[in-house]
Amino acid sequence: MRHLWSKCWKQNIVWLVAVFLVTGCAASMHTSKEELKTVTENEGIIIGSALITAEEAKADESKLAFLKGGKAGGRKYSLEMQQRGFKPFSTKYSIVVTPGKEEAFIKSMPAGDYVINSIRTKGFIQLRANTKVHLTVAPGKSTYIGRLVVNFPHRIRAGSGFNIVVYDDQEECIESLKKEYPSHVSDVVKGLMVVK
Numbered sequence: 001m002r003h004l005w006s007k008c009w010k011q012n013i014v015w016l017v018a019v020f021l022v023t024g025c026a027a028s029m030h031t032s033k034e035e036l037k038t039v040t041e042n043e044g045i046i047i048g049s050a051l052i053t054a055e056e057a058k059a060d061e062s063k064l065a066f067l068k069g070g071k072a073g074g075r076k077y078s079l080e081m082q083q084r085g086f087k088p089f090s091t092k093y094s095i096v097v098t099p100g101k102e103e104a105f106i107k108s109m110p111a112g113d114y115v116i117n118s119i120r121t122k123g124f125i126q127l128r129a130n131t132k133v134h135l136t137v138a139p140g141k142s143t144y145i146g147r148l149v150v151n152f153p154h155r156i157r158a159g160s161g162f163n164i165v166v167y168d169d170q171e172e173c174i175e176s177l178k179k180e181y182p183s184h185v186s187d188v189v190k191g192l193m194v195v196k
Contacts, residue, residue, distance in 0.1 A: 044137040069157030111139035
């Protein structure tokens with residue numbers, strides 16, 4: 001599915017103030033072994049990974065190529081997630097991803113329906129793109145939600161398009177987490193994310 005970047009300074013400032021007032025900051029998508037031991041019946045565990053790719057530069061790229069935007073591969077990104085619906089006091093979650101490096105995660109969360117609602121560049125100048133990637137946290141279960149891959153062009157700016165795809169690489173993801181979290185990845189159900 002194609003998405004567009006937007007540069008919205010006023011909205012970013014309002015959101016930044018609101019986020020700090022309401023939640024302080026976003027929660028990491030990594031849960032310690034100790035936290036996973038205390039998962040309640042109203043919580044579930046999600047297991048997945050995220051990967052951001054950027055096209056390679058063209059060999060004959062002009063010195064004025066910067067006018068087409070910043071290099072997508074030279075930034076860090078934050079995939080931001082929260083519960084669906086109007087829940088202003090619910091925890092916000094963030095998956096920080098470096099292009100070319102797959103980020104596997106395992107996280108205990110309250111059961112419910114969630115949406116990855118934006119991708120932001122990290123750093124001084126931020127670009128933000130709205131997304132709609134839906135997932136469900138099942139109570140009392142470990143759920144594999146898929147491998148989220150975001151494909152960027154070589155350079156991005158406000159209005160640049162990109163693609164989001166979800167793959168089912170459950171065996172590979174579980175294998176990468178098995179050593180650190182053996183008891184939580186042994187009985188996993190599948191509930192892949194849906195890009196809308």
